[in-house]
Amino acid sequence: xxxxRALARAEKTIIRAAGTNATVxxxxxxxxxxxxxxxxxxxxxAGFTDPKHLTQWLCAEADVEPRxxxxxxxxxxxxxxxxSHGTVTRLTPDIDVGFTWEAxxxxxxxxxxxxxxxxIYVRLQDSPEGVDVTLEHTxxxxxxxxxxxxxxxxxLWDDRLHRFKDYLLKAAYG
Numbered sequence: 001x002x003x004x005r006a007l008a009r010a011e012k013t014i015i016r017a018a019g020t021n022a023t024v025x026x027x028x029x030x031x032x033x034x035x036x037x038x039x040x041x042x043x044x045x046a047g048f049t050d051p052k053h054l055t056q057w058l059c060a061e062a063d064v065e066p067r068x069x070x071x072x073x074x075x076x077x078x079x080x081x082x083x084s085h086g087t088v089t090r091l092t093p094d095i096d097v098g099f100t101w102e103a104x105x106x107x108x109x110x111x112x113x114x115x116x117x118x119x120i121y122v123r124l125q126d127s128p129e130g131v132d133v134t135l136e137h138t139x140x141x142x143x144x145x146x147x148x149x150x151x152x153x154x155x156l157w158d159d160r161l162h163r164f165k166d167y168l169l170k171a172a173y174g
Contacts, residue, residue, distance in 0.1 A: 028146070031137040031154050035165040038130035039172050041094035047168055048097050048122055057167040058160050066091060072099035080104040089119060096123040101137070107149040110141075117141070118153075135161050 037044055047053045051062035054074065061075035065088065072086035082104040090098035098121040103111035111117050118139035125132045135157055140150050 028140040033157050033161045034134045036129045036132050041124045057163040
C-alpha cells in the first residue's frame, strides 16, 4: 500500500509539472571544485576567513567576521562588479566554513532571495597528497536564467579556487 501511495504522489507531481516549465527531476547538482594543498589546515582555512588573505585571491574587498552569524561580505570590482552580502553559516576550526551567497546583478532577481538562495560550503579533509579543499556551491534551481548563472559561478569558483591554491603556496613558501 505504501508503494501505491508514493506512486500516486509521484504521478500527481508529474501531472502538475507538465503544465509548467518546472521539471520533475531534482534540483541541479551543486558546483563542486577541489584542490589539494600541502599546508596545515589552520593556514588553509584562514584563506577563507581572513580578509587580508581573501583580497589576495578572491575579491577586491572583504569584510568577514569569522563566527557563525558573522558577516561574510565580498566586493568584486571586475567586469561584473558587485558585493555579495553573506552570513557565516558554519565554522569549525581546521575543518570547514560555510556562508550565504548573493549573486551579481545579472542573476540577482532570482538568486538573491530574500533570503539568499544559494550558499557556499568549504570543507578540508586530509588526503595522502595533503589537504583536499572542496568548495561546494549549493541551492541551484531549474528555470529561466539558472543554467547561465550556474555556468558563470562554476567558472568563477574554478578560477578562484586555483588562484587560492597558488596564493597559499606563495604565501607559505615565497
